[in-house]
Amino acid sequence: MKTKTLKKNKVNIITLGCSKNMVDSEVLSGQLLANDIAVVHENKKVDHNIVVVNTCGFIDKAKEESINTILDQVELKRKGKLEKVYVTGCLSQRYKDNLEDEIPEVDAFFGTMELPLMLKQLEADYKAELIGERLLATPKHYAYLKISEGCNRTCSFCAIPLMRGNHVSKSIEDVVREAEGLVRMGVKEVMLIAQELTYYGLDIYKKRMLPELLNRLADVKGLEWIRLHYAYPSKFPMEILPVMRERENICNYLDMPLQHAANNMLKAMKRQITCEEMEELVAAIRAEVPGICLRTTLITGFPGETQDDVEELKAFLEKMRFDRVGIFTYSHEENTSAYDLADDVPAEEKERRAQEIMEVQQEISYEKNQEKIGKVFKVLIDKKESGRYLGRTEFDSVEVDNEVVITGDKKLKTGEFYNVKITKAYDYDLEGEVI
Template identity: 80%
Template sequence: MKTKTLKRDKVNIITLGCSKNMVDSEVLSGQLLANEIETVHENEKLDHNIVIINTCGFIDKAKEESINTILDNVALKKKGKLDKVYVTGCLSERYKNNLEEEIPEVDAFFGTMELPQILKQFEADYKGELIGERLLATPSHYAYVKISEGCNRTCSFCAIPLMRGQHVSRTIESIVDEAKQLVKRGVKEIMLIAQELTYYGLDIYKKRSLPDLLHQLAAVEGLQWIRLHYAYPSKFPMEILDAMNAHDNICKYLDMPLQHASNNMLKAMKRQITREEMEDLVTAIRAKVPGICLRTTLIAGFPGETRDDVEELKTFLQKMRFDRVGIFTYSHEEDTTAHDLEDNISAEEKEERAHEIMEVQQEISLEKNAEKVGRVFKVLVDKKESGRYLGRTEFDSVEVDNEVIINTNKKLQPGDFVMVKITKAYDYDLEGELV
């Protein structure tokens, strides 16, 4: 008879990709811990014997990182340093059969919606009552909250519906309950995430219900900041902005990926909106919420993109003057409708175009930051690094936006809110003194 080892299993979860993946990893961690299985996230001590890799399959670079991470851990297993390697997430959902064939050393591959099947590997039960019970991979003062899964949009470049399925909203009650649980644990800021926020509620409430959700979340005692990520511009529900104006704890911040500004490109990308409509929307949003911070994301090098398209995008940025801009280079994804088009722009040229576009935004960002010098802002302290405290205003989200360097001799803690007078402006950061 085989005897059980005296050493208890310790699971390390490695998360790659977006904040939505991070939430999935946190939920998995909470389930394992509730089943009395020791679980850690991104363990640096290397004293674990089981690894679960939550992969990303969004673009080529993300796929490459995911595969390399799998291979690195398989190599550790071959050396006897790991007992088991499991793989889940978007890459596994999309390429499971290929991966099983190419990397047979992995003990099991799981899709994006197969949490109960992962738990079975540990003889653990899925506990449906664990709303908000997550092992936070973020610092304890902020957390991501996923309000829906999947996407019904048909953007020609995007493989996410292939990996995450159709749009499925969570109930308002479950989201509010989760927010309350997170606040009890010390969370002060929640970032609402979904593949597409503005579609929220259409499936279960038969209407766009994000404004209703926001009103209820804003009433959660102790929740000081609510931030909106990934809104779709077509048919944007302006009632979202009424909720923003009605509650001080809804950040005057909106992350709205536009992807391009040339009508040729927008049509080829199947974005269901024109440049003129986007300009009208941005103008209307700013009129309704003065001082709002608008973040957008763009794609450089989509098939058929011409120099004229690039110039139009640069002109659009100069005209609309977004507060924050991120950019991806186009990745040719199988089974998307854009895959039928010829990927006719070299990787080097895509990078060059992205760099050129961001140079325009860099100048805008510096000018906008310079306007803040001399003003006082409420800042959330995130961390201490190299002897200085770093934080964010309500106009900045984690990792992707500006940081505020806080000069003070006073001892601060992550999660503290402080008032800071801005004394210096940089391209993408601010510096100031505690008031």
């Protein structure tokens, strides 16, 4: 009688989209490991037999990348190189029925809140006691820390509430416990993320509790940098600013997507704020936290946008002189209120406008970087690449902002801080030497 040898499962998780998805993948990894199931992120060896694709459904380009990734994995399954393909994340949440019809080779689709169901499919038990424990997909010295899920805003262009639901805050105790666990793993920098950071606490504490949360996190021993991402400008909680100013380990950095500056566009986007109010807010933030780095994100090509609106946006950038700017072209998303409007700006024109706006910001970025020459900054070393060390100042977040290229022959340690004197500056990056 032949005995059947059972090969142990190994799960590869492929994460697409934003940092919030990355955290979800890391949590899934932690749960699988706790169930003695081998798990890897973005495995290049293809020595795994199961794949979980964590998808993004934010805009057209992201959806296309997600679909292509699923099809690539299905093809590997067809060739016998994989046994199972599972799909989760925002695309799966939003288009589950369509995807099941169009890609039946996928073994199961799961929504953004169906982790216990997915674990059951993978023959694992959901362990509630594992709050905050996860296998990091980032280098071990930094991590994203999600403080809430979902969003209560009704921005006309945004499909996130359709995929992530209403705003739900984690308790302060849970966030602090998670931060403490990350520090024990070697994390020195946490990037606080949420769909809407400044709404934190309103649902469970009946008031905005971000200032209290920041103070509690700043008390965590070993946490050297705390960085704030995705603040909403309308009803901005000014109480966080003294905390940012007074607590040394809270980075003087704020990521606050504004989306546009022309009032007719802001109104059509349902942003609940005017250009004049945004200017006042930026001035107030800079007055409260001198030297703060402000990052914003913009959208070009929204329905009805004219060249005059683009000129207003460019003038706003020149006046405000943000340190960092990212830009998206508008994506016409079904079931958003903007979907009822005519998507009347051609794709090529959206791209042209985005380029035109970024040329304005490129000049501002260059000028601001030139001002840093000769100054010394505390720099966190992220990696060594092509024989050079690459790091960041407190004014730069991972992947989206400037890098500091370290010159010289000194051996440096990844994940350590060094004082670096800036010797050269470019549009988006700096060069410097350790002193």
